[in-house]
Amino acid sequence: DIQLTQSPSFLSASVGDRVTLTCRASQNISTYLVWYQQGPGRAPTLLIYDASKLQGGVPSRFSGSGSGTEFTLTISSLQPEDFATYYCHQVNSYPLITFGGGTKLEMK
Amino acid sequence: QVHLVESGGGVVQPGRSLTLSCAASGFTFNTYAIHWVRQAPGKGLEWVSGIWSHGTNKYYAESVRGRFTISGDNSKNTVYLQMNSLRVEDTAVYYCARVGLRTVWAFDVWGQGTMVTVSS
Numbered sequence: 078d079i080q081l082t083q084s085p086s087f088l089s090a091s092v093g094d095r096v097t098l099t100c101r102a103s104q105n106i107s108t109y110l111v112w113y114q115q116g117p118g119r120a121p122t123l124l125i126y127d128a129s130k131l132q133g134g135v136p137s138r139f140s141g142s143g144s145g146t147e148f149t150l151t152i153s154s155l156q157p158e159d160f161a162t163y164y165c166h167q168v169n170s171y172p173l174i175t176f177g178g179g180t181k182l183e184m185k
Numbered sequence: 186q187v188h189l190v191e192s193g194g195g196v197v198q199p200g201r202s203l204t205l206s207c208a209a210s211g212f213t214f215n216t217y218a219i220h221w222v223r224q225a226p227g228k229g230l231e232w233v234s235g236i237w238s239h240g241t242n243k244y245y246a247e248s249v250r251g252r253f254t255i256s257g258d259n260s261k262n263t264v265y266l267q268m269n270s271l272r273v274e275d276t277a278v279y280y281c282a283r284v285g286l287r288t289v290w291a292f293d294v295w296g297q298g299t300m301v302t303v304s305s
Contacts, residue, residue, distance in 0.1 A: 109289065109290065111288075111289075111290075111291040111292075113230075113292075115230075120280055120295040120296065120297055120298055121230065121280075121282075121292075121295055122295070123285075123288065123291055123292060123293050126285075126288040126289050126290075126291035126293075127288075127289040127291075130288075130289075132288065132291075132293065164229065164230055166230075166291070166292075168289065168290035168291065171290040172218070172220070172235045172242075172244040173232075173244060173246075174220075174232050174290075175232065176222075176229060176230040176231065176232065177229070178229045179229045179230075
């Protein structure tokens with residue numbers, strides 16, 4: 078099974094900050110990496126697919142990069158609605174997929 | 186509007202069964218794959234099962250294989266998850282999600298989730 082490790086598990090930041098979240102895969106997954114955002118008590122929503130492609134309707138302050146085993150999600154200027162939990166998701170072995178453990182982004 | 190709506194959750198004793206439903210609307214159901222993903226209280230996301238809309242290919246996580254069965258009814262635009270021999274560790278919010286046609290296997294639409302509690 079392909080394992081995904083997200084870091085950090087928790088991140089405190091302020092509105093306006095630039096933040097970078099990391100997701101590392103246990104083996105090469107090319108660009109088959111997805112990012113979701115999940116607000117408290119809400120279902121996840123799709124942010125980024127194919128490592129760097131922005132889903133329609135997602136603000137341009139979100140960006141993704143990486144390939145192989147190391148990936149990042151960057152939020153260029155945090156907004157109040159961005160404080161949530163972020164999950165990476167590998168689809169290289171689709172349909173046998175896995176999620177990372179998540180990064181909870183909290184307001185400082 | 187594209188929607189997925191889960192139902193069928195509840196409280197059940199260990200060893201008993203429960204069937205969840207995922208009703209789709211606003212899109213051509215039989216051209217998509219639908220998956221179930223669960224989230225235990227305070228924990229992360231865990232993939233459970235997936236099905237191609239035509240129903241011939243079905244996939245399961247190791248943790249549920251042999252106990253859970255996924256199925257679909259194109260006439261009702263609904264995917265089901267039959268859960269047998271439930272365990273305490275199956276307690277979670279269960280989401281169904283659609284694989285987008287242009288999102289390289291990413292889940293582009295999610296339901297709101299239904300809670301399953303396995304407890305004696």
